[in-house]
Amino acid sequence: MEFSLWLPANLAWRDLHAAATHAARTGGWRGLWLEDHFMDNGAEPNDGARGECLTQLTALAATVPDVRIGSLVLGNTYRHPAVVAKQAAALSDVSDGRFVLGLGAGWQENEHRAFGIEFGDVPSRIRWFRESLQVISGLRDAEGGFTDFAGERYRLEHASLNPRPHSRLPILIGGKGEKVMPRLVARYADEWNLWSTPAPYAEKNRIFTAALEDAGRDPRSLWRTTQALVFFDDAAKAAVVDAKGRAAIGGTSAEIVDTIGAYAEAGVDEFILPLTSLADVARIADLGDRFLAEVAGAFR
Template identity: 35%
Template sequence: MQAGFHFWNFSVPGAPESLPTVLADTARAAEAGGFTQFTVMDHWFQMDRVAPATEPMLEAFTTLGFLAAHTSSMRIGPLVTGVTYRYPGLLAKIVTTLDVLSSGRAMLGIGAAWYEREHHALGVPYPALAERFERLEEALQIALQMWSDDDGPYEGTHYRLAETLNSPPAIQRPHPPIMIGGKGEKKTLRLAAQYAQIINLTTSDPAEVAHLLDVLRGHCDRLGTDYDAIEKTVIASAADPFDADFLPQMQRLADLGITQVVLGTRPADPVGWVERLSEGIVPKLAEL
């Protein structure tokens, strides 16, 4: 099992002046320590369900561009962007740029968006959930068209593009992988089955993961897509990897077909935390 690292809390000592150094050092330590993926939040405010919204939050793709210059092998991307945050054509262009400048290491992590407060605060439209899912599917279609040889128009219900020209093209072929994050059974997992190369389930409970994977397989069977071709990952950012139950839980997930667990940062000492994980946990995950 591989390990991903999710940098979700920017309230590090000395912030904001210390953030460039802390981010670069954390990413370099993660890469040297065997992590295969490095992700950041894509929010404008800190999530008020876990910390005050007033805590520091960096814009995701600017941060990822910075991290691309300080790493060389890890996959990088947002976990995950909301479909409402950027027009889909612009989003595909941004991810393409990140892929080019990282020498083929970008991914598009995307979901239907949920944080209503930050939308209203910054004047960004926040449609009803059903419409956000409609927009999500159109955004996926637009990204795939922009990553294809078809630079013609796109006509959807919510988005209309006169041209899907995207030059230079992405480095990765056929395109940067699409990650869909969440665990909604009717819509999220269906979209993952139809469009994604990676699914990130927002649970690490083995029983729940087993059920969700069965649902995903059912969607793949109905759509005629390849269940086995989808990389299956979970996020365990709130877990204590040094708890005695953690590695047995990861073994159960590996037995289900999970190939990566995403671990979270500890803002008091992100570099030290990565080094502890690299020494004590990442090698043991690799054995699963």
């Protein structure tokens, strides 16, 4: 089992850099992740701080060594996929191959309305997402050649991704739908992510593994990640949060170790610790260090 850290995107750069630098220096985290939103998903009017994901990741790529960095996940509706492919190739170069391109179909309606971005219905967003994956993977895999594409939403004419990514750019797909998403993951993803606790994860994993097998793909070729809020010494609060629809785990350190073991048995390769609600760098460092010492250390 590997472990990564999900940092808050609402920190000022100085604080985000300090939190990321501390995490990298511990040597215990495989990667650092940032979300991609333009505003909070809360009561409006809404003017909470929110950084821009790709800009922040570029700065981290240039200044924080040794760990992977990635988007968890880019909203497909916000950007043209060919432009995303160019940005991802540049990030792959800046990071010396450490960047993971995490992608999702998009879901947060309020920011689409606020920023004047077409939201569409669920079927439309899934169709657009499929086309985006075709565009990005086509450009990535063209081996220096050219890509043409004509779809419902996107069109490319003799487009080239040059310079190429530093190494084969991994695509992570975030999604939990059981009809279309498993086929998209089987076709396009190197990695797959969703919020979950162990029991529901095991069932989702069974469905996605079946899609890989149906596609003739070795299930071991997909790296599987998940995350849940972690409440040390407060299993009751974790249960309340989880019952409201946000995956959460909690209890003593030993109980959390047991839960992480259940994730591993369910097929998870990497657990991501979300500390996205924190605004204090010292608190982020303390909680991250405690998780590494008391939980992740049991799996080394």
